Amino acid sequence: xxxxxxxxxxxxxxxxxxxxxxxxxxxxxxxxxxxxxxxxxxxxxxxxxxxxxxxxxxxxxxxxxxxxxxxxxxxxxxxxxxxxxxxxxxxxxxxxxxxxxxxxxxxxxxxxxxxxxxxxxxxxxxxxxxxxxxxxxxxxxxxxxxxxxxxxxxxxxxxxxxxxxxxxxxxxxxxxxxxxxxxxxxxxxxxxxxxxxxxxxxxxxxxxxxxxxxxxxxxxxxxxxxxxxxxxxxxxxxxxxxxxxxxxxxxxxxxxxxxxxxxxxxxxxxxxxxxxxxxxxxxxxxxxxxxxxxxxxxxxxxxxxxxxxxxxxxxxxxxxxxxxxxxxxxxxxxxxxxxxxxxxxxxxxxxxxxxxxxxxxxxxxxxxxxxxxxxxxxxxxxxxxxxxxxxxxxxxxxxxxxxxxxxxxxxxxxxxxxxxxxxxxxxxxxxxxxxxxxxxxxxxxxxxxxxxxxx
Amino acid sequence: xxxxxxxxxxxxxxxxxxxxxxxxxxxxxxxxxxxxxxxxxxxxxxxxxxxxxxxxxxxxxxxxxxxxxxxxxxxxxxxxxxxxxxxxxxxxxxxxxxxxxxxxxxxxxxxxxxxxxxxxxxxxxxxxxxxxxxxxxxxxxxxxxxxxxxxxxxxxxxxxxxxxxxxxxxxxxxxxxxxxxxxxxxxxxxxxxxxxxxxxxxxxxxxxxxxxxxxxxxxxxxxxxxxxxxxxxxxxxxxxxxxxxxxxxxxxxxxxxxxxxxxxxxxxxxxxxxxxxxxxxxxxxxxxxxxxxxxxxxxxxxxxxxxxxxxxxxxxxxxxxxxxxxxxxxxxxxxxxxxxxxxxxxxxxxxxxxxxxxxxxxxxxxxxxxxxxxxxxxxxxxxxxxxxxxxxxxxxxxxxxxxxxxxxxxxxxxxxxxxxxxxxxxxxxxxxxxxxxxxxxxxxxxxxxxxxxxxxxxxxxxxx
Numbered sequence: 009x010x011x012x013x014x015x016x017x018x019x020x021x022x023x024x025x026x027x028x029x030x031x032x033x034x035x036x037x038x039x040x041x042x043x044x045x046x047x048x049x050x051x052x053x054x055x056x057x058x059x060x061x062x063x064x065x066x067x068x069x070x071x072x073x074x075x076x077x078x079x080x081x082x083x084x085x086x087x088x089x090x091x092x093x094x095x096x097x098x099x100x101x102x103x104x105x106x107x108x109x110x111x112x113x114x115x116x117x118x119x120x121x122x123x124x125x126x127x128x129x130x131x132x133x134x135x136x137x138x139x140x141x142x143x144x145x146x147x148x149x150x151x152x153x154x155x156x157x158x159x160x161x162x163x164x165x166x167x168x169x170x171x172x173x174x175x176x177x178x179x180x181x182x183x184x185x186x187x188x189x190x191x192x193x194x195x196x197x198x199x200x201x202x203x204x205x206x207x208x209x210x211x212x213x214x215x216x217x218x219x220x221x222x223x224x225x226x227x228x229x230x231x232x233x234x235x236x237x238x239x240x241x242x243x244x245x246x247x248x249x250x251x252x253x254x255x256x257x258x259x260x261x262x263x264x265x266x267x268x269x270x271x272x273x274x275x276x277x278x279x280x281x282x283x284x285x286x287x288x289x290x291x292x293x294x295x296x297x298x299x300x301x302x303x304x305x306x307x308x309x310x311x312x313x314x315x316x317x318x319x320x321x322x323x324x325x326x327x328x329x330x331x332x333x334x335x336x337x338x339x340x341x342x343x344x345x346x347x348x349x350x351x352x353x354x355x356x357x358x359x360x361x362x363x364x365x366x367x368x369x370x371x372x373x374x375x376x377x378x379x380x381x382x383x384x385x386x387x388x389x390x391x392x393x394x395x396x397x398x399x400x401x402x403x404x405x406x407x408x409x410x411x412x413x414x415x416x417x418x419x420x421x422x423x424x425x426x427x428x429x430x431x432x433x434x435x436x437x438x439x440x441x442x443x444x445x446x447x448x449x450x451x452x453x454x455x456x457x458x459x460x461x462x463x
Numbered sequence: 464x465x466x467x468x469x470x471x472x473x474x475x476x477x478x479x480x481x482x483x484x485x486x487x488x489x490x491x492x493x494x495x496x497x498x499x500x501x502x503x504x505x506x507x508x509x510x511x512x513x514x515x516x517x518x519x520x521x522x523x524x525x526x527x528x529x530x531x532x533x534x535x536x537x538x539x540x541x542x543x544x545x546x547x548x549x550x551x552x553x554x555x556x557x558x559x560x561x562x563x564x565x566x567x568x569x570x571x572x573x574x575x576x577x578x579x580x581x582x583x584x585x586x587x588x589x590x591x592x593x594x595x596x597x598x599x600x601x602x603x604x605x606x607x608x609x610x611x612x613x614x615x616x617x618x619x620x621x622x623x624x625x626x627x628x629x630x631x632x633x634x635x636x637x638x639x640x641x642x643x644x645x646x647x648x649x650x651x652x653x654x655x656x657x658x659x660x661x662x663x664x665x666x667x668x669x670x671x672x673x674x675x676x677x678x679x680x681x682x683x684x685x686x687x688x689x690x691x692x693x694x695x696x697x698x699x700x701x702x703x704x705x706x707x708x709x710x711x712x713x714x715x716x717x718x719x720x721x722x723x724x725x726x727x728x729x730x731x732x733x734x735x736x737x738x739x740x741x742x743x744x745x746x747x748x749x750x751x752x753x754x755x756x757x758x759x760x761x762x763x764x765x766x767x768x769x770x771x772x773x774x775x776x777x778x779x780x781x782x783x784x785x786x787x788x789x790x791x792x793x794x795x796x797x798x799x800x801x802x803x804x805x806x807x808x809x810x811x812x813x814x815x816x817x818x819x820x821x822x823x824x825x826x827x828x829x830x831x832x833x834x835x836x837x838x839x840x841x842x843x844x845x846x847x848x849x850x851x852x853x854x855x856x857x858x859x860x861x862x863x864x865x866x867x868x869x870x871x872x873x874x875x876x877x878x879x880x881x882x883x884x885x886x887x888x889x890x891x892x893x894x895x896x897x898x899x900x901x902x903x904x905x906x907x908x909x910x911x912x913x914x915x916x917x918x919x920x921x922x923x924x925x926x927x
Contacts, residue, residue, distance in 0.1 A: 029817075036819050043821035047723025050716050051732075054740045054795070057788050061743075064758050065750065264635035272629065273636070284916070286639045291842060291912045292905065293849020295876050296646060299901040302883060303649040325642050332639065358625040386747030389851035389876070393883050393897075415749045415852075422753050422856065431757055438750050449745060 065442070069435025075222035075236065076182040078148060078211065080129040083170045084160065088124050091117055094164045117161055122153035126175070133216055140203045147207060149176045151234025176224060177217060179235040179429040181208045185217065188428045199426075225436060229403050230417065235426055240437055242403045246316050246396070246411030247385060253320025253407065254327055254384045259377040261324075262331030269332070270339040271361050290329035297326045298390030306394060313395035317407040322394060323384040331380045338372030339365065371459030375452045382448040386441065388415035414441045466527075473520060477512040480607050484511030487614050495616050502621040510620040513627055514610035519603040526595040534587050541580055560584055650905065653898035660892035661693045666899060669694020672862035672873070674882065674893045693896055695903065697864040701779065701872035705854060706847040708783025708868060709790055714840060716787075717794030724795070725802040726824055737799070744792035752856035755785035760857060767869065774869040777859035783868070786853050793843040801835035801922065802828060835922040841915035845908040851876040875900045 228239030301322035404411035563581035675691035760776035767774030859871020
């Protein structure tokens with residue numbers, strides 16, 4: 009009994025704690041729910057931001073892949089196209105002499121007023137064209153006359169014939185038809201005169217002007233005079249050259265460095281220093297590599313400005329740490345038993361690594377290099393500093409020629425004065441860039457999934 | 464012969480030498496039927512190939528590096544004294560002669576002595592090329608002959624090759640060091656040239672940024688008048704303001720998302736949400752810049768209008784918010800790694816004492832993970848400070864000292880781009896200031912990185 013009475017006073021003390029707990033429990037559970045909810049909100053906001061970014065870019069850019077183009081019956085009028093015959097290399101004629109004759113003929117063709125051919129064709133489809141002769145050519149983008157010239161140069165027998173061709177309309181016509189400009193703006197704020205706008209609407213309604221897939225965007229280099237036919241070909245080649253250089257330089261060097269540091273390097277102060285250095289280099293702002301390129305590659309080594317070769321070197325140095333770090337972690341993941349087995353059977357250290365460890369690491373190394381190349385592909389800042397910001401209207405044939413790159417082209421286009429047209433075209437260029445990066449990353453993920461081995 | 468053909472020739476030589484070595488090894492092996500060769504036949508082949516090509520290649524490297532300098536010395540000795548005296552005139556003369564020798568045109572009539580010098584230059588270059596080829600051929604054949612004769616059963620060909628490979632590996636791993644040295648040397652060199660125009664005090668503590676466009680430089684320490692002023696503080700302030708805004712966006716979102724994904728989310732949600740958020744890290748920064756310029760900026764500006772605030776479309780706020788979005792994955796994935804590394808025993812202990820899950824996270828897991836999270840935040844901050852394209856497009860480029868985030872500002876990275884891509888002479892302070900800014904940027908990010916890496920490393924060791 010005494011034990012009972014002794015226990016009894018303990019009861020209220022315990023329940024005081026319990027009461028305290030019970031009293032706070034509701035509040036604590038509320039806090040729990042709130043905390044959980046906040047976390048979920050953060051995840052959702054982050055996901056929504058990804059979605060917003062992509063939807064925004066795609067909704068702006070996708071329409072730009074289709075461009076207003078006008079179908080015309082172009083008559084290659086012999087009265088306008090008065091040119092001599094295309095030169096053919098004579099027997100016994102030296103290459104140089106022929107080339108000179110050919111050049112002379114080409115410049116003769118270049119002197120022809122192809123605009124008249126286009127305006128003649130336009131006159132046939134445009135109502136009241138006689139009263140607005142000067143406005144007629146505003147319908148078609150100015151670069152198309154060079155397309156016609158090239159057709160004549162390729163095949164002079166076309167003269168006298170009539171061909172049905174799709175010509176790109178002027179950028180402003182495209183903007184007007186897509187509604188990218190406020191149609192209710194007064195005349196003096198419009199880019200096009202009233203008659204051209206009227207023509208555009210009429211021809212669009214009658215199907216002479218249609219939105220067609222824009223091959224110009226992919227096939228042409230950049231242009232400043234004929235905005236509607238400005239394309240990504242030059243930038244694409246520039247980026248391709250740089251990716252090649254990164255693959256040829258950064259990947260083998262990075263893999264070699266990783267092998268040395270992971271497998272051979274003695275554990276001492278110097279190795280530590282190299283390691284810290286590589287980790288820091290991976291976090292150095294990319295623009296600093298641009299400064300390095302500007303002062304070392306261009307200033308000291310006298311390499312050409314704006315050339316993909318310099319860009320490739322700079323990007324290689326930039327991606328090198330990424331490749332090294334990723335390759336090292338791949339090598340680290342390969343169990344020591346593989347090495348011990350090879351060494352135990354009498355292989356040298358070098359044979360162990362190159363015959364047994366490296367083959368197992370190849371999927372990881374591939375993934376690392378693809379990610380490195382993708383990183384290099386998207387980088388713009390260092391390229392601005394080595395002169396790739398300059399306008400280049402040709403497709404580079406070698407890495408030593410002037411060129412630009414996809415991200416830099418995006419930078420150049422977003423700054424174009426004709427905002428209405430280039431906002432969409434820039435978004436289209438971004439879609440191209442993102443597609444390339446996503447396919448590279450997808451390839452990396454696929455490789456990892458396919459060859460991944462858990463030890 | 465161009466360098467490319469030369470390299471092709473060397474490769475062809477290597478193939479031939481390899482075959483020779485292979486054949487010789489089989490002969491030697493046949494002559495010693497009782498003895499085993501130390502290495503496999505292809506090892507001997509590669510050894511002969513390397514002996515043939517590597518020394519010749521070094522000759523090529525040394526010659527291409529040294530000969531232009533030597534030729535220039537010889538050429539300068541030929542020139543009239545009147546020209547060699549003045550370094551400026553000498554440089555002009557050398558360039559003209561170089562152009563003449565390469566059959567490019569030069570401005571104005573070429574003088575007799577110039578034509579002579581050009582002819583001399585052409586001849587000497589030809590001679591030098593011939594000498595180099597001869598030397599390379601001699602070295603290659605000597606190397607090949609030597610190694611060919613060393614093929615015996617006892618000769619350790621494989622070990623030699625492995626030494627060469629190992630040297631190559633070591634060389635590759637020094638490239639990273641060389642890059643750092645290159646960065647530091649080039650930037651320090653150019654910065655010192657800049658500081659010969661502008662005093663470091665004026666640069667680091669000046670409050671006016673107005674470099675002008677003149678290529679004539681600045682006067683003696685004058686920060687006013689018609690000379691440019693190079694005060695870095697407005698740029699530094701802009702940089703840190705944008706970075707702070709970015710961190711204000713990214714830390715709550717990134718950290719909370721990491722906590723939720725690590726502690727609460729079902730494996731399925733985690734497996735989908737984590738890679739999607741990490742997509743943000745892979746998007747090129749120019750894309751974020753464009754997004755900020757055409758979407759976020761106008762949106763914020765409109766929102767400000769309805770709230771009665773004057774927000775510029777391109778402002779510190781626009782750039783900061785978008786940069787924050789870019790940084791979310793850096794913080795979330797690093798923090799996620801760190802949170803999952805906290806030992807389970809800590810959680811079990813806390814839960815066993817009756818704490819709710821959120822209490823466990825806030826009072827036990829997060830304090831344990833704090834050093835690592837701080838490291839992650841510092842790494843993200845250094846990324847924000849060095850970010851270029853977003854701020855070039857969206858920050859408005861107005862280098863004024865302001866505390867108002869709704870105003871346009873400028874940052875160090877933007878200024879580097881502007882100063883180096885303008886029409887300034889490369890040796891003018893207007894261009895050189897880019898390197899001084901770059902050096903400052905490099906030092907700031909380096910400090911942040913070192914501190915962050917030390918913290919993260921300490922933290923890792925704690926739980927390993």
